[in-house]
Amino acid sequence: MSTIKERIATIQKRITTEFEKTTFSKKPTLLAVSKIKPAELVLEAYEAGHRDFGENYVKELHQKAQDVEKSDIRWHFIGHLQSNKAKLLCSTKNLYMMQTVHSIKIARLLNKHCQEREEPLRVMIQINTSGEENKSGCDPENCHEIIQFILNDCPNLKFVGIMMIGFFAQENDFKRLSQLKEKISKQLQIDSNEIELSMGMSNDYETAIKYGSTCVRVGSLIFGQRNYN
Template sequence: MATSSVAGDAVMAFRSVLTRVQQAAERSGRAAEQVRLVAVSKTKPVSLIRQVYEAGHRSFGENYVQEIIEKAPQLPEDIQWHFIGNLQSNKVKALLAGVPNLDTFESVDDQKIANLLDRVVANLGRKPLKVLVQVNTSGEESKSGVDPAGCVELAKHVKLDCPNLVFSGLMTIGMLDYSSTPENFKTLVNCRTEVCKALGIPEEQCELSMGMSNDFEQAIEAGSTNVRIGSTIFGAREYPKKA
């Protein structure tokens, strides 16, 4: 398939997903603008991301440090990048230095990574970085994230002890097949209630990042403010074939 055709398909898919996001937001009793769509472009070329950018989109997500630091400099500076997933300590500086327009780090799952992000942001002289606390709502050992019982403590640490980070909310990753159950969503909603009460902030100021390609409409109806959608927009991910 020609590159232009693939790009056209991605733009059409993006517009379709955006419509579905907006409709789900309205069903949840909110305005469409209250739910952010993060187009997750993992393994996809810069040319494809640019097509979706030119269709008017600005929020994109990546999962691997090497990919995002290679792609970001080739794309417009007004993109608001989200980094999603585990981040090794030795790659924190490379990420923050290599992507000046990194808007949100979605996966703070313990105090160690929060402290390191805080320190590197300060050393680089960056503006404070928005972060989300990752909660393991499914109880799977294979999943990163703080136990729901520990979400208040970690959120407090970020907000009170990390002056170069901005606690912006909570996130969770679905089950292994990238579908979640209502219980997973409800757990994150309950965590937000507890966190906001402990921090004395209104729930509207605490984002809920939950929902991916297979379950984003359900997540939005459950209260998600941030959905991370990759394959439904860009097609199946393209990993290098092993020899």
């Protein structure tokens, strides 16, 4: 059975292979999604040289950041944020990025609770590309309003890109997000190369790279299948 180190190396090799087929300028970051996996496995991946980890639940992330206390680890929050958890999230050690901002209300709360940070918190806007009501994320037509609010009224936040979540995402969803990135670039006069795209998971990250993903979120291929019971 392969080790976590070997699995990460295999995925990184596949990322490089797919990226080199494209004309994009930024090689995707591999985000190791460690939700409901023990801190010991995160530490194993860290010792193998990995630094970027994604978590879906605020309390779990906050605890793991204490359990795996490494100064250069980068924690990304990729779950749905409830308003009453914003303060706890922002107080998490080594919180590097919040990828799922879906409203002006959440942006305002994050900005409020990030006042003590040494540098602005990097944030992405979560987009609901499919329009399904049971999925989180803002409407693609309204995302520029949230971005504009962050740029103008949130000095403690730094807009870095857009993201989508969908285990059964279609290739068209990746295409839509890529097109939306170009639209945002023109609307808000932001260099397209400065807007990141977080899309692609264990089952489809290679396809997402074809459409310009700069962050692929891989969990089960690294840490094994999750048992929610």
